[in-house]
Amino acid sequence: MTMRDIRNLILSAFAFGLLALLPLYVSGYILSIATTMAMFTVLATSWALFSGPTHYISLATAAFFGLGTFVTGLGFQTLPMWLLPIIAAGLGAVLAALVGLVTLRLSGVYFVIFTLGLAELVRQVVTWVQNRTGQRGMYVLTSITERDIYWQLLGMAALVFLVGWLIARSRLGFALRIIGNDETVAKHSGIDTAAAKILLFMVSGAAAAVVGAMMAPRYIYIEPSTAFASILSFQVVIMALLGGTGRLWGPLAGVVPFTLLWEFISRNAPNQTLLLLGIAFLLIVYVLPGGFVGLYDRLRHRYGQGGQ
Amino acid sequence: MARVVLEVRDITKRFGGLVAVRDMVFDVHQTEVMGIIGPNGSGKSTMINMISGAFAPSAGEIRLNGQEIAGKSAHRIARMGVARTFQLVRLLPELSVVENVVAGAAFGHRKRWGAEAERHARQLLDRVGMGQQVNMPVSSLTYINTKRVELARALACEPEVLLLDEWLAGLNPTELQTGIALIRSLRDEGRTVILVEHVMDAIRSLCDRCVVMSSGAKIAEGTPAEVLEDPEVIRAYLGADEDA
Amino acid sequence: MFFILITGLLLGGTYALIAMGLNLQYGVARIMNLANGEMLVAGGFAAFWVYTAGQVSPIAALLVVAPVAFVVNWAIYRIMLRPLVKRAKSRGALEVDSILATFGLSFALVGIMTWFFGGGYFNYSYLTGRVDIFASSYAQNRVVAFTIASLLAAALWIWLSYTRAGLRMRAVAVSPDSARLVGIDVPAVSALAFGLGGAVTASGGALISMFFTLDASVGVLFTMKALIIVIMGGVGDIRGTIVAAMILGIAETFVARVIDPGLTLAAAYVLFLGVLLFRPQGLFGRTPT
Numbered sequence: 001m002t003m004r005d006i007r008n009l010i011l012s013a014f015a016f017g018l019l020a021l022l023p024l025y026v027s028g029y030i031l032s033i034a035t036t037m038a039m040f041t042v043l044a045t046s047w048a049l050f051s052g053p054t055h056y057i058s059l060a061t062a063a064f065f066g067l068g069t070f071v072t073g074l075g076f077q078t079l080p081m082w083l084l085p086i087i088a089a090g091l092g093a094v095l096a097a098l099v100g101l102v103t104l105r106l107s108g109v110y111f112v113i114f115t116l117g118l119a120e121l122v123r124q125v126v127t128w129v130q131n132r133t134g135q136r137g138m139y140v141l142t143s144i145t146e147r148d149i150y151w152q153l154l155g156m157a158a159l160v161f162l163v164g165w166l167i168a169r170s171r172l173g174f175a176l177r178i179i180g181n182d183e184t185v186a187k188h189s190g191i192d193t194a195a196a197k198i199l200l201f202m203v204s205g206a207a208a209a210v211v212g213a214m215m216a217p218r219y220i221y222i223e224p225s226t227a228f229a230s231i232l233s234f235q236v237v238i239m240a241l242l243g244g245t246g247r248l249w250g251p252l253a254g255v256v257p258f259t260l261l262w263e264f265i266s267r268n269a270p271n272q273t274l275l276l277l278g279i280a281f282l283l284i285v286y287v288l289p290g291g292f293v294g295l296y297d298r299l300r301h302r303y304g305q306g307g308q
Numbered sequence: 309m310a311r312v313v314l315e316v317r318d319i320t321k322r323f324g325g326l327v328a329v330r331d332m333v334f335d336v337h338q339t340e341v342m343g344i345i346g347p348n349g350s351g352k353s354t355m356i357n358m359i360s361g362a363f364a365p366s367a368g369e370i371r372l373n374g375q376e377i378a379g380k381s382a383h384r385i386a387r388m389g390v391a392r393t394f395q396l397v398r399l400l401p402e403l404s405v406v407e408n409v410v411a412g413a414a415f416g417h418r419k420r421w422g423a424e425a426e427r428h429a430r431q432l433l434d435r436v437g438m439g440q441q442v443n444m445p446v447s448s449l450t451y452i453n454t455k456r457v458e459l460a461r462a463l464a465c466e467p468e469v470l471l472l473d474e475w476l477a478g479l480n481p482t483e484l485q486t487g488i489a490l491i492r493s494l495r496d497e498g499r500t501v502i503l504v505e506h507v508m509d510a511i512r513s514l515c516d517r518c519v520v521m522s523s524g525a526k527i528a529e530g531t532p533a534e535v536l537e538d539p540e541v542i543r544a545y546l547g548a549d550e551d552a
Numbered sequence: 553m554f555f556i557l558i559t560g561l562l563l564g565g566t567y568a569l570i571a572m573g574l575n576l577q578y579g580v581a582r583i584m585n586l587a588n589g590e591m592l593v594a595g596g597f598a599a600f601w602v603y604t605a606g607q608v609s610p611i612a613a614l615l616v617v618a619p620v621a622f623v624v625n626w627a628i629y630r631i632m633l634r635p636l637v638k639r640a641k642s643r644g645a646l647e648v649d650s651i652l653a654t655f656g657l658s659f660a661l662v663g664i665m666t667w668f669f670g671g672g673y674f675n676y677s678y679l680t681g682r683v684d685i686f687a688s689s690y691a692q693n694r695v696v697a698f699t700i701a702s703l704l705a706a707a708l709w710i711w712l713s714y715t716r717a718g719l720r721m722r723a724v725a726v727s728p729d730s731a732r733l734v735g736i737d738v739p740a741v742s743a744l745a746f747g748l749g750g751a752v753t754a755s756g757g758a759l760i761s762m763f764f765t766l767d768a769s770v771g772v773l774f775t776m777k778a779l780i781i782v783i784m785g786g787v788g789d790i791r792g793t794i795v796a797a798m799i800l801g802i803a804e805t806f807v808a809r810v811i812d813p814g815l816t817l818a819a820a821y822v823l824f825l826g827v828l829l830f831r832p833q834g835l836f837g838r839t840p841t
Contacts, residue, residue, distance in 0.1 A: 055644060055645075055648055057648065057651060057652070102825060102828050102829065103828060106828065106832050107647075108644065108647055108648070109584055109647060109651075110783065110828060110832070112584075112651055113776070113780070113783070113824075114824070114828070116586075116772075116775075116779075117776045117817060117820075117821065120773075120776075120817055121817055121818055121821050124814055124816075124817050124818050125815070125818055127814055128811075128812050128814055128815055131812070131814070171414055171415070171421055174410075174411070174414060175414075175415065177400075177402070177403065178400055178403075178411050180402075181400035181401060181402050181403060182398055182399075182400055184362075184394075184398065185394075185398050185399075185400060185411070186383075186411075187361075187381070187382040187383050187386070188360060188361075188362075188382050188383075188386050188391070189383075189386060189411055189412050189414075189415050189416055189461070189465070190383050190386035190387045190415035190416035190417070190465065191383055191415045192381075192383045192384075193383065230772075234655070234659070241652070271666055271667065271671070272663060272667070273663075274659045274660075274662045274663040274666065274769075275659070275660055275662075275663025275667070276663070277656075277659040277663075278655075278656045278657065278658065278660030278661070278662070278663055279656070279660060281653070281655050281656025281659060282653060282657070282660070283656075284656075285636070285649055285652045285653045285656065286635075286653075289649075
């Protein structure tokens with residue numbers, strides 16, 4: 001570890017400490033936006049861990065998230081609360097492994113298409129099972145408050161950043177960068193490319209499932225159509241790409257402005273949220289390839305401070 | 309003679325109805341530089357691609373130090389000790405020069421990681437004459453230097469067998485002399501190399517032995533001097549194309 | 553059982569037309585168009601609108617829907633997608649860019665359509681009589697939609713197989729680089745194929761609206777189905793597309809009738825999974841090795 005790493009670690013710990021104090025000063029609407037931001041920070045950062053280096057666009061976030069909410073919905077009365085996110089993580093990883101085994105050996109298009117319908121598929125199956133067993137939606141009535149959810153998500157965000165930081169300096173992270181550059185070279189250098197991709201997709205899927213498990217008490221009432229709403233997947237993709245996947249902090253730079261913008265639009269023109277999503281996608285492709293991170297790097301380069 | 313490192317037995321490769329390689333048989337001995345030559349489209353690259361695991365043979369066996377590798381996936385073959393360069397140079401564009409070489413060291417036959425891998429990579433870059441440019445982006449390299457980096461990457465896992473797929477192609481006459489000298493120095497270190505090559509000067513001065521392929525089959529085997537005088541080889545070259 | 557088979561085939565006919573549109577766009581123009589389903593919905597909206605406003609038959613509406621969709625899609629290719637093709641450093645980079653751009657387009661179109669037509673469902677009653685085939689009766693509008701879809705698909709197939717323009721298109725589908733070498737204007741042919749694909753899909757939408765309730769956001773479901781059909785049938789393979797569409801139509805009808813109407817996407821996914829696991833090159837595709 002270099003001095004710079006230690007400095008960054010201390011700064012990050014300090015920032016997280018400050019953010020953890022937030023619920024002591026604010027509540028209500030502002031806290032709920034902060035919670036939403038924390039949620040998207042975990043989702044977008046863990047999404048970028050996999051999709052950043054490999055360039056595989058995953059639209060499966062909603063499927064993992066919904067799985068997590070159902071774990072809490074089904075288990076909160078019988079199992080200890082601390083166990084639920086762990087179970088969700090396990091199931092998320094299993095689902096990711098299955099999807100990965102089927103699609104990640106093939107080209108990126110198959111992966112996108114498969115994940116595009118995954119949330120809807122799981123929703124249909126869950127609805128069918130519920131219909132057959134005569135069950136409807138579930139009430140998740142707990143003593144967990146918005147504050148608790150915020151702290152849980154913040155802790156999860158810290159964990160995801162730490163994991164991302166560790167992966168980036170591990171052989172797995174290096175392998176993923178090589179795969180993203182040239183998969184043929186990766187294979188001939190001795191990298192089991194399918195295994196590396198599946199492993200990281202599992203990390204990403206597990207994180208999204210944990211977020212779902214933590215968020216469930218906030219919804220109070222859970223039903224398949226809200227738990228597996230596929231729009232979540234797209235929001236996450238946009239936030240991560242808007243921020244940029246080239247750095248660990250990139251997605252965060254997309255989460256903060258986009259959450260605020262989304263909040264503003266959905267309050268004032270609720271029918272126009274989809275138009276906003278569309279325009280954001282087009283903006284990323286045509287105006288901001290590489291996201292804010294890319295812009296930042298270009299500016300730094302132009303003004304001659306490019307340290308690397 | 310030294311022990312056999314790589315045995316190729318009755319290897320055949322069919323693409324649909326086309327037979328690209330037919331019943332190839334040859335051995336590669338330790339510390340030997342073995343050339344595979346032949347006119348364009350004779351199946352040389354297909355042969356190399358089967359040894360490195362880019363695709364599986366339709367029939368036959370390939371053994372590395374006695375272990376079967378035919379049909380195994382490329383990454384497993386790489387870990388067992390086969391490293392290669394590519395006909396069209398393939399570097400990792402977003403990685404620096406030294407990272408490109410570390411990529412070869414970190415996952416292959418002899419694994420190295422961290423500071424040790426970086427030290428090793430720098431040594432190899434020095435070895436191929438690139439000691440000054442370790443931290444440059446690969447986009448700024450000259451053509452021969454991209455080839456040097458690729459060679460260093462292949463060497464980084466300390467392979468049992470090194471496959472060079474037309475490594476000298478496209479170099480200008482001065483660079484060609486540098487390139488030949490570089491490969492000769494590898495040979496003097498006692499490395500085992502399979503060379504697919506069109507450049508006849510290189511074959512004469514580098515190869516201990518040659519296999520000549522034409523239309524997917526072996527038509528001659530022996531020292532460069534022997535095979536280049538073989539009437540069938542001459543006919544294959546003059547009949548097929550003038551590339552030699 | 554026989555009833556399911558015929559109903560499935562009737563549905564599959566329209567699916568085939570839609571998937572042929574997507575296949576033209578992906579196979580020739582090399583753009584994975586994820587806004588394909590929105591073109592379909594737009595075609596359906598147009599048919600709905602002329603029928604309810606002017607009592608014009610949806611079939612006559614095709615005469616307007618197809619050319620307009622052609623021009624719109626042609627323009628989308630020239631203005632939005634061509635720059636991406638030009639700047640792409642590799643096939644993979646183009647894939648990511650075109651996926652994101654057409655997703656953007658897809659959402660923007662849904663947003664615009666919701667704006668104009670609201671978020672509700674829309675349908676209309678047209679040819680609601682019954683037709684008897686082999687002792688079972690089927691909705692007239694489904695039979696008519698199937699017939700027209702088959703005619704359009706056949707016309708497209710003949711055009712691709714027997715005209716010079718069709719030959720050029722197939723050449724670009726096989727190899728853009730070689731096509732350029734023999735003097736084919738690849739960008740022009742790609743734009744043409746993209747426009748044509750859009751026109752075909754929008755026509756399919758107009759036909760589907762005769763018997764299917766649509767809403768502004770249902771497009772993605774059709775995109776998904778069309779994608780699965782194209783992959784199952786093989787990219788650029790018209791025969792495969794038709795067979796795959798029929799298989800999907802029958803499978804969906806079977807699941808909807810026998811198990812649960814809410815599981816149609818699951819049915820499509822089972823087929824998709826089978827293809828990914830056993831025949832990723834498509835039903836009639838040659839194994840690459």
